[in-house]
Structure formats: C-alpha cells, structure tokens
Amino acid sequence: MHAAWDEYWRALCAADRHAALEVVKRLTAEGVTSRQVIDELVVPAQARIGELWLDDRWSVSQEHAATAINEGLVHWLGSFAPAPQPGQPLVVVSCLEGERHALPALVIAEGLAASGYRVTYVGGDPEPGDLLRQVLLLKPRAVLFSASLTSSLGSQKPLLGSIGAIGIPVVVGGQAFGGDGRRARALGAAAYAESVEDVVRLLRELPERMPVSTPPPATEADVEAAWIVEYRHEIAPYVGRAVAQRHLGDGERPGWWREFEDHLDHVLGCLASALVTGDETIMIEVRDWMEQVLTRRGADPSVVAETWQELAVPLRGHPLARLYLAGSAAPAVGDGMAEVSV
Structure with missing residues (x-):
C-alpha cells in the first residue's frame, strides 16, 4: 500500500477530494477492505496532518480541508457495510x-x-x-x-x-x-x-x-475545576493581557501571538481536567505541547514560563489548582526551585 499512500497523501496536500476518492476506489476494487483503508491510510494520514500543524508546516485551513476529506471517505466506506x-x-x-x-x-x-x-x-x-x-x-x-x-x-x-x-x-x-x-x-x-x-x-x-x-459528592478539586471552567473565558484574556504587557510591551504583535491567545483557554481546560482526574501529568503534557506550538512559530521559550506565572495570579484562593500549576512548572535556572509558587 506504499504507492497508494503516496498518492493519497498528495491528494490530501492538494485538498483534492476526487483524487483521494479515486485512490480509495481503486484499493477497494483490488480487494482491500474498508477497515484496512481506514487503518492503513486514513488514520496515519490524520496523524501526519496533526504533526504538520504542530510543526507550523501546515495552516489551520490546510488541516481542516484534509481532515474533511478523511471524514468524508470514512463515511463513504461505511456506506457499504450491510445494514445491521x-x-x-x-x-x-x-x-x-x-x-x-x-x-x-x-x-x-x-x-x-x-x-x-x-x-x-x-x-x-x-x-x-x-x-x-x-x-x-x-x-x-x-x-x-x-x-x-x-x-x-x-x-x-x-x-x-x-x-x-x-x-x-x-x-x-x-x-x-x-x-x-x-x-x-x-x-x-x-x-x-x-x-x-x-x-x-x-x-x-x-x-x-x-x-x-x-x-x-463534589470534592474540593471538583469545586475548583468547576470554577475554572465557569470563568476561563475571563481568566484567559486577563492572562493574555498580562503576558503581552510583560513580554511584548506596546510593540506590534508577532505572528505566534494569535496561536498563544487561542490556546490559553485550552491550558485552563487542561488544568480543570487535571483537577477532576487527579492526574498532574496533564499539566506537564500541555506545557510541553504549548512550548512546542509557540517555539515552532518563533516565540521565545520564556513566554510559556511567564504564562504559568501569570496564570497563578487569578487562581489565588484555589490552592489545588496552584499546586498542579506549580508541579508542572520548569525549575528556575540556577536555584532548582519551581518558578510558580503555591
């Protein structure tokens, strides 16, 4: 299926739905099952799409166009399954x-x-x-x-x-x-x-x-998570303004800034998720992800450190949330202490 993969991938890169469909039609005519097409073509292609977006090699529009083709083909393949x-x-x-x-x-x-x-x-x-x-x-x-x-x-x-x-x-x-x-x-x-x-x-x-x-009954962690979910639409802009003032001053916003603003809400959602699941690794994962997204787009790695510091400010009165935030903060250079205090 290697040749088919190359052809299918070229179709996705070109956002060519008809070319992608022709590849899938040919494979099914040759006896490849729908499940094989999905597992060996569609799913790996979708993973590759995500990687290219993360590395800033594909735009959001390219990602959406290719994803729409993948979804359409899964629907098409599913239409041939016998009725239950x-x-x-x-x-x-x-x-x-x-x-x-x-x-x-x-x-x-x-x-x-x-x-x-x-x-x-x-x-x-x-x-x-x-x-x-x-x-x-x-x-x-x-x-x-x-x-x-x-x-x-x-x-x-x-x-x-x-x-x-x-x-x-x-x-x-x-x-x-x-x-x-x-x-x-x-x-x-x-x-x-x-x-x-x-x-x-x-x-x-x-x-x-x-x-x-x-x-x-709701635990203390559940209560703090619910508060974050309810007010994340206010917390995210507050943190964004604080980071902009601290890191960018009054200058023109760089290209990575929009990604930063878009993903602040995601970081807060991950903090709520960490609280309700009791899994502190969620915040470590999202911090690593945020660093990768921003640095691939030209941001200084210190932006994420400053974001974690500013996130702690509106979380006063929410000790568990601040603890999870501090636990995911990278050690400060020189003294080995976490850069977010609790």
Whole structure:
C-alpha cells in the first residue's frame, strides 16, 4: 500500500477530494477492505496532518480541508457495510462536549456498524442536556465517548454520572485519556478502550446494565475545576493581557501571538481536567505541547514560563489548582526551585 499512500497523501496536500476518492476506489476494487483503508491510510494520514500543524508546516485551513476529506471517505466506506439486523444492540457514539475532533469517534462508529451493531452517531461537541435526553429515549446498550483534547475532560463528570446513574455502561477512548483507564475511571466511566476491537470485547463483557449508584459528592478539586471552567473565558484574556504587557510591551504583535491567545483557554481546560482526574501529568503534557506550538512559530521559550506565572495570579484562593500549576512548572535556572509558587 506504499504507492497508494503516496498518492493519497498528495491528494490530501492538494485538498483534492476526487483524487483521494479515486485512490480509495481503486484499493477497494483490488480487494482491500474498508477497515484496512481506514487503518492503513486514513488514520496515519490524520496523524501526519496533526504533526504538520504542530510543526507550523501546515495552516489551520490546510488541516481542516484534509481532515474533511478523511471524514468524508470514512463515511463513504461505511456506506457499504450491510445494514445491521433489527435485534442487534444499539450503541450511541459521541464526542465529549467541547471536542470537535470527530474523526476518531466516526472511525469507531463505522467499525461498530461493520461489526453488526446498530449505531447512533452523534458527532462532535454535543450539547450535554440534549445528548442525555437522547440516551434516555434510546436506552442503548452503551454510550461511547471519544476525546482528543485533554481540555474537554474537565466538565464531563456530571454527564457521565447521569448516564451511569441509570445503569447504562459508558466506555471512553481517545488521546485525551492518556493511554490507560485512570482518567476514565476518575470521570466515572465503566471502561476505557483503545480500538474498535476493545469496544467490541467490552460490549460482550460488560453487564447489560451497570449497578445503579448515586454520584459521589463534589470534592474540593471538583469545586475548583468547576470554577475554572465557569470563568476561563475571563481568566484567559486577563492572562493574555498580562503576558503581552510583560513580554511584548506596546510593540506590534508577532505572528505566534494569535496561536498563544487561542490556546490559553485550552491550558485552563487542561488544568480543570487535571483537577477532576487527579492526574498532574496533564499539566506537564500541555506545557510541553504549548512550548512546542509557540517555539515552532518563533516565540521565545520564556513566554510559556511567564504564562504559568501569570496564570497563578487569578487562581489565588484555589490552592489545588496552584499546586498542579506549580508541579508542572520548569525549575528556575540556577536555584532548582519551581518558578510558580503555591
């Protein structure tokens, strides 16, 4: 499939939907299965798209155009799967609220449909109340959530708790969950899955209905996370102004500044996610990611250090949040002490 990959990748680079479709048509005519095309062509191409954006070699517009082609082809391939039998279990597949990277959820949905399940695919960034009402109406075998952005985890406990309270198993997956089940369990999910095969296995193993239990009371970490989620739209501009004044003065904003402003909200979402999951590595991950995004676009690495310092200011009165922030701060040069105090 190496030659096909090169041709497909050229089509994505050119945002040529028809050329990409011709590659996929030829492969399926040669006997390559839809699952192979998705696993060996679409998914690796999507990973490459993300890498190129991160390295500032592709623009957001290029990323969106190529992603749209990938999503369209997954839909097209899925249309050839035989219709499931009426008595087969129904599964709801959705992204988490705030999650717009819908391709991983779509791949899972089409994989389950090809395995004979009835699937209701919700897509990206659902409204939690509407989704809960749909779940109550459909009474599915399970609800599957996908998340690529770690910042999307911070506000999910109420929804997952509500679904769990009626006994419907919740299975989660995606890059945001860190490759194992710890974050999933902290949010109240019944299980974590890495692949379609994992999901199919879990649907066989999980009970038809989980034991109904009352969601536990909110912890101090939950309360702090909820405050951050509620006020992140105010905190992010405040921090942005402080960093601009401190680092840029009154000069013209450099090219990387827009990326910086766009991603402050993501950093705050990750802090809320770290609090509700109890996983301090989330803040280490997002700091490394932020440094890579900004330095690839010409920013001085000190910008991230200054951002962490300024983030601590509006978090006075939220000791756990400041502790997680300090724990992810790089040691200051010379004295080995964290640059964000608690």
